[in-house]
Amino acid sequence: MTRGNNSNPGRIPALSLRVLALIIISIVLMYLDHRQNHLDGIRRAIGAAVYPVQLVVDAPMRLWEWLGDSTTSRNELELELGRLRAERLLTNARLQRLTALEAENARLRALLDVRSRVRDEVRVAEIMHVDAGSYEHNLVISIGSRDGVYDGQALVDADGVVGQVIRTGVMTAQAVMISDADHALPVVVNRNGLRTIAVGTGEIDRLDLPFLPNNADIRAGDLLVTSGLGGAFPTGYPVAVVDTVTRIPQQPFADVTATPQAALDQVREVMLIWSAPVVDEEDTQ
Amino acid sequence: MSRDRNSRRLPVLITLLVGLMLTIVPLPDAIEAFRPSWLALLLIFWAIQLPRTWSVGTAWFVGVVLDVSYGTLLGQHALALCLIVFATVRFHLLMRVFPLSQLSATIFALLALYQFILYWVNGVAGVSAPAITYWAPVISGTVIWPFFYTFLSGVRYRSRAGG
Numbered sequence: 001m002t003r004g005n006n007s008n009p010g011r012i013p014a015l016s017l018r019v020l021a022l023i024i025i026s027i028v029l030m031y032l033d034h035r036q037n038h039l040d041g042i043r044r045a046i047g048a049a050v051y052p053v054q055l056v057v058d059a060p061m062r063l064w065e066w067l068g069d070s071t072t073s074r075n076e077l078e079l080e081l082g083r084l085r086a087e088r089l090l091t092n093a094r095l096q097r098l099t100a101l102e103a104e105n106a107r108l109r110a111l112l113d114v115r116s117r118v119r120d121e122v123r124v125a126e127i128m129h130v131d132a133g134s135y136e137h138n139l140v141i142s143i144g145s146r147d148g149v150y151d152g153q154a155l156v157d158a159d160g161v162v163g164q165v166i167r168t169g170v171m172t173a174q175a176v177m178i179s180d181a182d183h184a185l186p187v188v189v190n191r192n193g194l195r196t197i198a199v200g201t202g203e204i205d206r207l208d209l210p211f212l213p214n215n216a217d218i219r220a221g222d223l224l225v226t227s228g229l230g231g232a233f234p235t236g237y238p239v240a241v242v243d244t245v246t247r248i249p250q251q252p253f254a255d256v257t258a259t260p261q262a263a264l265d266q267v268r269e270v271m272l273i274w275s276a277p278v279v280d281e282e283d284t285q
Numbered sequence: 286m287s288r289d290r291n292s293r294r295l296p297v298l299i300t301l302l303v304g305l306m307l308t309i310v311p312l313p314d315a316i317e318a319f320r321p322s323w324l325a326l327l328l329i330f331w332a333i334q335l336p337r338t339w340s341v342g343t344a345w346f347v348g349v350v351l352d353v354s355y356g357t358l359l360g361q362h363a364l365a366l367c368l369i370v371f372a373t374v375r376f377h378l379l380m381r382v383f384p385l386s387q388l389s390a391t392i393f394a395l396l397a398l399y400q401f402i403l404y405w406v407n408g409v410a411g412v413s414a415p416a417i418t419y420w421a422p423v424i425s426g427t428v429i430w431p432f433f434y435t436f437l438s439g440v441r442y443r444s445r446a447g448g
Contacts, residue, residue: 015340019371022345026367029349029360034410046353050305054354057306129309131355136412138356167356174356182412265314 040167044145047169054140054172058128121274122156123147127267128172137163137177137204141270144169148274152232155270160238160261161185161226162270177264178239179204186230187239190223198224198239198258204265207240209256214247216254224258234275296444297331297339300437301347309354318417321426324351325399328366329392330437332373333380344370358410365402369395385431392430396423 072080129140143149145168155162155175163177176183181202187209188195194217198207212218222242228235240258247254304323312320324347331339348363355362372395373380380391400419407414 015371015374019341019367022341022367023364026345026348026360026364030358030364030406030410033359043353043359046350050350050354053302053305054309057310061311129354130311136356136414140356 043167044169047172051169051171054128122271123274124269124271125149125155125173126269136182137180137200137202137264138166139163139175139177139270141165141173141175141272142171143272144171144173146170149173149272154226154233154237154273154275156237156273157262157267157270159263160240161233162262162264162267164232165272175270177204178207178260178262179264185233185239186227187224188227189218189242190225190238192217194218195227195229196224201257205259206243207258207260209242209258210253212254212256213252214249214254218242218245218254218256220245223261234273237273294338296440297335300327300331300440301343305347305350305354308351318421319425320422321429322396322399322422325366325369325396326392326426326430326433327437328370329373329395330434332370333377334441336374336377340374341367341371358406361403361406361410364406365399368402369399372398388434389427389430393423393427396426399423 123143125141125143127139128142131138139162141149141155149165149168151165151168153165153173155164161178163175163180163183165173165175167174178185178198178200179202180200183200185198186195187198194212196209196212196216198209201208209218209224220242224239224242226233226235226237226239238261240260242256242258245254245256301324304327307323308320328339328344328347332344344366345363348361348366349359351357351362351366352359376391380388383391400423404419
């Protein structure tokens with residue numbers, strides 16, 4: 001940096017000039033960043049440089065979890081094993097039905113001459129950083145473009161949709177949660193196929209459905225699943241359950257709120273979905 | 286000469302690194318909003334102490350790193366940090382002789398300016414956030430400043446005595 005003469009310690013040479021230059025650079029950067037994604041390369045490079053710091057920050061948490069895991073008592077483990085066995089039995093039973101249903105679905109689709117989908121591929125990623133305090137609900141996950149993550153990819157947890165990737169780094173990726181105020185997600189009501197859009201509110205446990213007319217067939221308890229219409233999310237993943245439906249006669253739209261199914265404020269791991277391209281199985285036969 | 290400068294730089298770099306960790310470490314929701322802007326405080330401190338070595342350039346670079354780790358508009362934190370460090374460097378001689386009450390008032394003003402720039406850029410870019418996320422760090426930062434200052438002065442004194 002600059003070394004001035006020590007005779008006049010109060011003045012730093014060319015300070016104003018440097019500040020002016022940096023301000024201009026900042027404004028140009030912000031402009032470019034806001035308008036386009038020109039700067040993804042820079043972001044990625046700096047993100048890769050900051051990655052070790054994120055790892056270090058995350059280390060105590062991991063250590064704590066690891067300690068917790070390795071000091072669980074035998075009794076607890078046996079209990080958990082029993083619980084998991086029972087759960088697996090149940091899941092397997094349901095899975096059998098699912099296989100049958102999938103086969104039936106494929107057959108029916110074939111009958112209807114509709115293209116059938118192959119199954120989505122998933123991969124588990126750990127969450128390294130969550131920023132859900134402010135209006136923006138972002139999280140950083142531990143895999144990036146090196147593992148094939150791409151912008152717009154869907155994130156789910158065991159219960160439902162969590163969000164989607166907005167920026168891919170080399171070894172990390174940043175994702176926006178469905179509760180972010182700037183996030184909107186095309187959904188359908190599972191009961192009757194009514195299409196609408198679920199918009200984030202900035203509150204972690206609430207989504208809004210602002211575009212439903214007063215006479216729409218929707219009621220509390222309805223499950224909303226992804227419709228796949230936006231192109232980003234695969235079809236049929238649960239998103240939220242409708243909480244309240246308030247119909248105000250003077251207003252054109254009903255006031256509908258829903259609770260996200262995914263445990264947005266508790267997740268430590270998420271699954272990333274690679275939507276397999278829609279293939280026509282009939283063609284290959 | 287260069288060894289002398291290296292031994293002077295290392296403690297600052299370490300504090301900045303620790304500051305970055307404190308900035309991105311997850312906190313419970315209840316106190317998340319009150320997380321002080323550690324890096325802003327650190328940069329103010331070093332700009333008062335060593336304004337020739339650590340001034341606007343460092344602040345700008347730290348700001349860009351902060352923008353990347355927060356995922357904010359690239360250049361937003363850089364701009365804000367750069368400006369408050371500029372103000373600090375301009376008045377660093379005064380701030381060295383300020384009594385604590387005046388210094389705290391100055392820190393409050395600088396942090397408020399910092400948050401205001403972030404708020405302003407957010408407004409232009411169309412991102413809105415509740416007011417508390419802007420005000421809470423200013424208050425917590427001002428409250429924590431005296432302890433922070435004492436601690437860092439100790440770090441500085443020790444690192445100098447050691448090097």
